[in-house]
Amino acid sequence: MLLYFGLFLLTALVLFVAVMYVLIFVREKKRVRREFDPEYEKKRAEHYPPPFPNGWFSLCSSDSVKKGQVIEVDAFGEKFAVFRGEDGKVGVMDVYCPHLNANLAGAKVQGNSLVCPFHGWEFNREGKCDHIPYCDKMPQNAAARSWTFKETWGLVLVWYHAENEPPSWETDGEIPELDTYKFHTKTEDILRIHLQDFAENGADFAHFGFVHNLLTIPIANRFIDVRHTVNIDFYEGERRHTASFTDQADLVWKKSREEIPHAGGNAVVTFYGPGFLVFRFTTKIGKMLLVKTFTPLGPLKVRMNDYIYAPKGTFPLSIKYLMNEAGAQFHDDINIWERKNFAIRPMLVKGDGPIMKMRTWYSQFYSDKNNAIKGLTKPAMTAENN
Ligand code: FES
Ligand SMILES: [Fe+2]
Incomplete structure (x- = not known):
């Protein structure tokens, strides 16, 4: 009797595990990745609205840039240097140093600044150069291209606007x-x-x-x-x-x-x-x-x-x-x-x-520079209740 009961329990357990496995891990529909023909993709893109609408976008998650670290991130056809200073706050700027375009992803984080690996220019978290080690006459406007950014939702966000207008909405709360x-x-x-x-x-x-x-x-x-x-x-x-x-x-x-x-x-x-x-x-x-x-x-x-x-x-x-x-x-x-x-x-x-x-x-x-395709909101045919 005890043996039957044990067998019953074991069968029930195996069945339960099998059902859970199917429910949780097995899916019939898998995503089929296809090869992309870059030439055709260019043609396909011509029919679409411009690729970069205005708004806040995520550059990376907060945990992907640790204190004292700098990473390179792609977005909007641009390259960004994202770093975290010793005070724990992030900085975001164009990845190319304004001096001779060295890549700032190879820079060193010193205090709360980024030091270019090529000639040692130092940039604060907004991209402004505040020290050149071999020159005591600072050039005016010495700054890497800067962006409006913030850290929230566990993410580093940057504001993109085709005409460089400031943010028109916020994310708080x-x-x-x-x-x-x-x-x-x-x-x-x-x-x-x-x-x-x-x-x-x-x-x-x-x-x-x-x-x-x-x-x-x-x-x-x-x-x-x-x-x-x-x-x-x-x-x-x-x-x-x-x-x-x-x-x-x-x-x-x-x-x-x-x-x-x-x-x-x-x-x-x-x-x-x-x-x-x-x-x-x-x-x-x-x-x-x-x-x-x-x-x-x-x-x-x-x-x-x-x-x-x-x-x-x-x-x-x-x-x-x-x-x-x-x-x-x-x-x-x-x-x-x-x-x-x-x-x-x-x-x-x-x-x-x-x-x-x-x-x-x-x-x-979309705004003037990234203007959407004209007449985009007019369908060829609309049903009354659509
Ligand atoms: S290229 Fe960056 S300091 Fe010269
Ligand atoms: Fe859908």
Whole structure:
């Protein structure tokens, strides 16, 4: 009797581990990376709006630049030197020394300054040169090209504006969860996309039923579908740089289309300008916060970083499961974005979602020099309710 009971327990345990393994680690849909033809990519980029919209963007995570360290970071077709002085504060400037263009990523951090490896000019954290070791007559305007930057959200942010205008919005107090949630992990990927395609995805209601309807769990997805109920709000006035997208994802039986109670989840996704998205996931198995950053490196080349947080005490396997689920859904989108072109005049019908409203909202991030394609907000055809 005891032997049977032991066998039963062992079988149950093996089954439980197998199910957890499948749920958490195995995904049927894998992202297919494709080779890129640089010549064709140039042509593809011509159909897109300019690659660098205005806004705050992440250069790197705070923990990637330690005290006394300097790193080189690419963004907006430029190269930056990011360093951390002995007082623990970061400095950001153009990577090329204004003297004879030596690379300041090879510089030494001395106190709170950066000392160029070529002739020893010293720069403070805003890029101003305040000491030349062999010359007592300081030239006027001796400074490396400087940028408006700040450190917040566990990131080093830089303000990009095509006409060098100062920041038109701030980031303070926007993610209060970061004060109490625990940081779990980060990932990085380089995508061959334009930032605007990502933003338009949230307003493209019709694609949810096609791209994101399949559960990513093998076997279970033969019986169960995901049903999305989505909505998006575009804010105005002082908060016009934000938009908020909500997705209620419910699990339904494939055959009857009946909802499986308590099995779904909710995601509230807030856009902070063109460079940041914060996903707030709420499900029965836990909460998770995903800070997603997009930094454009060049035409159709974007660095995407994910930073995962969760309330203290959240079961780690729940986080892993939510991360995998979100990641798998996202990779399905990426496979489409990396192969698509930009529809300047899309043919929209009822049910497509407020794609043109999203374009109007997004146009605030383009200015004269990085002017968006003319007529971008006018579709070829619009349905009455679109
Ligand atoms: S190039 Fe930097 S000090 Fe000369
Ligand atoms: Fe999508």
